[in-house]
Amino acid sequence: MEAKSGREDTAPGPTAYDRAQQPLVVEDLSYAYGKRQALSENSFSLTPGRVTALLGPNGAGKTTLFSLITGLFDSRRGEIEIAGHKLRSNRSKALSQLGIVFQAQTLDLDLTVDQNLRYFAALRGLSRTAARERIAVLLNQIDLAGHARTKVRNLSGGERRRVEVARALIDQPAVLLLDEPSTGLDIATRRWLIEHLHYLAKEEGICVFLATHLVDEVAPEDDLIVLNKGIIVARGKVDDVVRSAGAATLDEAFTRLTIAPEEQSP
Numbered sequence: 001m002e003a004k005s006g007r008e009d010t011a012p013g014p015t016a017y018d019r020a021q022q023p024l025v026v027e028d029l030s031y032a033y034g035k036r037q038a039l040s041e042n043s044f045s046l047t048p049g050r051v052t053a054l055l056g057p058n059g060a061g062k063t064t065l066f067s068l069i070t071g072l073f074d075s076r077r078g079e080i081e082i083a084g085h086k087l088r089s090n091r092s093k094a095l096s097q098l099g100i101v102f103q104a105q106t107l108d109l110d111l112t113v114d115q116n117l118r119y120f121a122a123l124r125g126l127s128r129t130a131a132r133e134r135i136a137v138l139l140n141q142i143d144l145a146g147h148a149r150t151k152v153r154n155l156s157g158g159e160r161r162r163v164e165v166a167r168a169l170i171d172q173p174a175v176l177l178l179d180e181p182s183t184g185l186d187i188a189t190r191r192w193l194i195e196h197l198h199y200l201a202k203e204e205g206i207c208v209f210l211a212t213h214l215v216d217e218v219a220p221e222d223d224l225i226v227l228n229k230g231i232i233v234a235r236g237k238v239d240d241v242v243r244s245a246g247a248a249t250l251d252e253a254f255t256r257l258t259i260a261p262e263e264q265s266p
C-alpha cells in the first residue's frame with residue numbers, strides 16, 4: 001500500500017508523479033483547422049503548487065490548446081510533456097497525470113455521486129478499497145459527503161461542478177486542467193471554485209491550469225498566460241503582465257493585449 005495515494009500495491013494504477021519533474025511543458029505547439037491557424041508556435045511550462053490562468057477572449061485558442069494537451073487532438077508541430085512523459089511517445093503515462101474538468105457537464109445524471117466517482121476510479125485503475133478511501137476524502141473536501149447516494153440529476157449545477165472537480169482528482173494527478181469551469185455557475189459557487197483551486201494548489205501541490213475569459217477569476221498571486229488569436233501575447237506574474245502592458249489594472253492590460261488599437265475606446 002502506498003500511504004500517500006491510498007493505492008493498493010496490487011492495483012495496476014498509474015505511476016506516481018515524480019515531483020522533480022515539471023508538471024506541464026509545451027514547446028512550439030501549433031494547430032490549424034484546415035487552413036485556419038488556431039495556435040501558432042506556443043511554448044510555456046507550468047509550476048507545481050500554483051494556479052496558472054490561461055486568459056483569452058472568445059476564439060483565442062484556449063479550448064484548442066486544452067484539446068491538444070488532453071490528447072483529443074493531435075498536432076505534428078510541437079511537443080507536450082506531462083510530468084516528464086511525452087504525450088506523443090508515452091501517451092498513457094502522460095495522460096494518467098492529468099485531471100480534467102471540461103466546459104460542458106459530463107457526469108452521468110442517472111447514477112449517484114458515489115457511482116459516478118467509483119466508475120471513474122475503476123477506469124483510472126484504482127482498486128475498490130483505494131477508490132472507497134479516496135472518494136471519502138474527496139467528498140469531504142468538496143463538502144458533499146452527505147450526498148454520496150444522491151443521483152446527480154438531483155444536484156444543483158454548482159454541486160455537479162464540485163463533483164467533477166473531485167472526479168478529476170481521483171488518482172491524484174500532477175496537473176488539474178479546467179476549461180472555463182465557472183460557465184453557468186452562480187457567484188457564490190464561482191467564488192467557492194476559485195478558492196478551492198487555490199487551496200488545491202497551495203495545500204496539495206497540484207499544478208492548476210485554468211482557462212477563462214473572465215479577468216475577475218485571476219487572483220493577484222496567480223501565474224498568467226494571455227492568449228490572443230492563437231498566440232501567447234503575455235506571460236508571467238499578474239503584476240508583471242500589467243506593468244509590461246503599461247496598464248494600471250489587469251482589466252486594462254487584457255484590453256490592450258487583446259483588442260486591436262483601432263477597436264479600443266480613446
Ligand SMILES: Nc1ncnc2c1ncn2[C@@H]1O[C@H](COP(=O)(O)OP(=O)(O)OP(=O)(O)O)[C@@H](O)[C@H]1O
Nearest residue numbers: 033036038056057058059060061062063064065213
Ligand atoms: N472545429 C473547428 N473548425 C474550424 N475552426 C475552429 C474549430 N474549432 C475552433 N475553431 C477556430 O479556432 C479558433 C480557436 O477556437 P477555440 O475554441 O480554441 O477558442 P477559445 O479560446 O476556446 O474560445 P471560447 O472562449 O469561445 O471557447 C477560433 O478562431 C475558432 O473559430
